[in-house]
Amino acid sequence: MAIDIGGTFTDTVLMDEAMRLCASCKVPTTPANPVEGAVQGALAALEQSGADWSGITAFIHGTTLATNALIEKRGAVVATVTTAGFRDILEIAYERRYSQYAIDIEKPDLLVARHRAFTIGGRMTASGEELKPLDEAAVPELAARIRASGAGAVAVCLLHAYANPEHEQRLAELLEQHLPDISVSLSHEVSPEAREFDRLCTTVANASVRPLMAGYLAAFEAEFSALGLQCPILMMTAGGGMTTLETASRLPVRLVESGPAGGAILAARIAAETGETDVLSFDMGGTTAKLCLIDRGRPQMARRFEIARAARFIRGSGMPVRIPVIEMIEIGAGGGSVAAVDGLGRVTVGPESAGSDPGPAGFGRGGSHPTVTDADILQGYIDPVTFAEGRLTVEPDLSSDALDMHVGQPLGCPAESAATAVSEIVDEAMAGAGRMHAVESGKDLSSRLMIAFGGNGPLHASRVARRAGVRRILIPRDPGVGSAVGFLFAPVSFEIIRSQYARLDTIDLAAVNALFDDMLTEAISIVRAGAPEGEIVQRRVAYMRYQGQGHEIEVELGTSPLQASDLDRIRQAFDDEYRRQFGRTVPGMTIEILNWGLTVSAGNAPPPERADDAPESQCTPKGQRRIWCNVSRTWAEAGVYDRVALPAGSRIDGPALITEAQTTTFVSADFSACTDTSGNIWMTAKEERSP
Incomplete structure (x- = not known):
């Protein structure tokens, strides 16, 4: 079982030993007591599957509580x-x-x-x-x-x-x-x-x-133990691994951004399954949107990020935190992000969110401000009857009233036009964030496959991809609970980085090996607490630079103790990585090492081989729905398809809506979609063919 507590929804998934999904559930997060929503989701998942607590042998949890507490200044003095x-x-x-x-x-x-x-x-x-x-x-x-x-x-x-x-x-x-x-x-x-x-x-x-966090984790453990859970609870970390409750309570800063990390792990797993090398992970939930670059099956990593930036997108304007973390860009652009008109007459979206309480105006729970979800409702992309498995009542009239009052009237336009404006702004904001993230990393988005998930990711993927220059999109199975599914593919791991200055030409190899021995002992003790048996995998790196520089680059060292014969190989690896990042090396410069890193993880099962694709065939929609076509900018009829009923090889031309229990995939008019034998939906710009 995996539970991901987000800002708007709490996602729960239950899988069997063959990693087949048995049940999934999406319930509103309960901000006053997050454990309450987690229990609701867990009980619903057990009821769906007919399982009981005694059958659960692994339990993984991720939460935004630490992140939100820092952003909202709700922690201890x-x-x-x-x-x-x-x-x-x-x-x-x-x-x-x-x-x-x-x-x-x-x-x-x-x-x-x-x-x-x-x-x-x-x-x-x-x-x-x-x-x-x-x-x-x-x-x-x-x-x-x-x-x-x-x-x-x-x-x-x-x-x-x-x-x-x-x-x-x-x-x-x-x-x-x-x-x-x-x-x-x-x-x-x-x-x-x-x-x-x-x-x-x-x-x-x-x-x-x-x-x-110590109080929260203790209450979480006590509540689930009282329900009958017998296995240990593992926590997702920002670096994409899992750790024990004891370590999480002692070092809760490592839980910051743990939920989004699960999504990146899922995207990396899918990339490996499908043979894709360069991927853009796009996770759009109820509160935020997260984008992450994945190269050769590994999410882009960082050792530092900033919390609560005073100026969005500007480095140095937040509180720096130096921990191992999956590097991604996160913006306040989710389904619950609030739309408004500022003093200059501009439409703004986020970063404020309506959350789960009261939520978007169309949910009829007391929300009066329009959100991105309200815009999607009014444009016909969301079915009021089947949305969120019918757990939430959707009232389009309330969405229309909120958009009219807070956006339409200030701009002098009808509610439908206000909804279009909100969608255009939020989609461009997400695409712009992706472009900026790629440029900062020296990479190009146009050749990448976008893997989209989250409650709102499939709904906005084709609209964001067009603006970002991405031509291929993959919507995985069970995308609405993608981050929680990703938790189940994460290894039990722990990363340690320590400073010990050395110059490559005068390095004391015995001292470095002794440092790695100490780090290895500490990391293994933590990993074995969560994974008592199985293979142990380690990864050693050095953070190197030319003497006098202010920042380092990461260089792989291998897994064995360092020998004098390794130094030429390490120097060459540094030159290769420096040249890759900066285009050239600087001959004759002294190379120094400031930090040493070790990651220890329990072995993970390799992804299955990709099955052969089924022959394509056109399929018939189960119905039609009037939607706003964002390509022709007119109202149009879109075919509605039930994802569960689509056989492998089904080809669908946009505009179309592919519905499932927890989300909807929007195939815009300039894309076509095709399903594969693994249950994924591939969307491709119409000038190209699906794989």
Whole structure:
């Protein structure tokens, strides 16, 4: 069983040992108590399948709770403790403005006011030697000041703790004696890397959400244990792996963006199954849309991302968090994103969302503001009777009234035109985000296959693809619960990155191998807690650069301890990767390594071989529906097809709607669709043929 709690819906899927879907369910998220919605979905899935709790041997959970708590500032009040003389790390940050000429620039909210920033004496060198002992005598007064500040959590980030954590460990022991009711996060556990500002920000984020997530995860486990669940609960991480509840409670910052990571894992799995190498994952839910580039079956990864940017799309305007993460671009453009008209008469969509309560106006649950879903309802893309398996009542008149009042009247146009404007804006916003993400990565979208899923992804895929220059789209089976399905393909894994400076020409191989041995011991202990048996796979990397550069590139090292004979191969690998990214190398430069990374994962079953495609044949729609044709810009009749009833090889020309229990695929007039033997829907621009 896998449960994905999103901002609008909670998705549940149940699969058998052969990875065949037994049941899936989509229920509104219950923001006041997310566990309640998770239980509703789980019970509904069990009822559908006729299974019971005793038959569940694996349980995976992902949630946006940590992400939302950081964005909405709902975590604990945090105090920081840094080395004496370094109180203002958060205030100084990178010593630059993210927008050079903005007079009214809004600085990122880093959660800790200066009056809650404390210091303590003691000093480590960059090589891990004690320069000055920890001032233990100052701890009682420090603890008293922390308590007086009203902090509920402490983030400890002492200078060079990544090289030697002894001072942090001792300080944590002393603080626990004086402040037993206050959670303490240590930077060498959360993010053991050089760069003090990033390390402190990551530790602050972890400290902020740790009390909330620890309580939530304990309540989640207790609730499902009481229902009869007997197997351990594993948590999805931002890096695309799974970890134990204990590790998730200790390092909850790694759960940030865990839900979207499941979608990227699903897209990577489908890419491997279909033999595709370059893919664009498009996941559009009720609150946000997420896009991720996948190359050679592996999602694009990053070691750093930003939370709650003050300026959308501008790097440096948010709170940096340095953890392993699947790199994607996420924008506030989901089915529940609210539409409005600003002071300049422009239609805006998001980032505010109607969520699940009250939801879009057309749901009849008290929502009065129009959303993207209301626009889709009014344009005929959503069937009011079958939407969301009939669990929600859809009232088109309410959608029309909301669009008319908040968009149509300010613009002086009818509600139908307002709906078109909202759709055009949100589709262009998503396509623009995809183009920007590709350009920033030095890649082109036109040759990529788009894999679209999420509750609204199949509905908007062809419209977004046209604007992004993508000509082929794949809609997988059960797309409405795609991220939850992706959870079930993720391996139990843990990634560690540690800083230990070395030059390639003078490297101490024994010290590096000893570092990897320590990392391997720690990572295996975590992985084995979630996967006691089976093969262990490891991946070792070095983060390398030319001496004097500010950022590194990732270079594969292999899986064995390093030998002197490996150095030429590593140098060549660095040159190849540097040339791939920047077009050329710099001869004669010294190469240095700042960080070392290790990923340990339990072996995963390989994807099945792709079955042969069935011969194409035209099929007859079960009915017709009047829709707004976004190509001809007129009202048109679209054929309506039941996805479950479509045999392999069915060919459908747009405009058409392919309906299923949890979503609808819109085949726009400039696309045609064809089903394959695996149950996927392939859509291709009409100038080309489906595979």
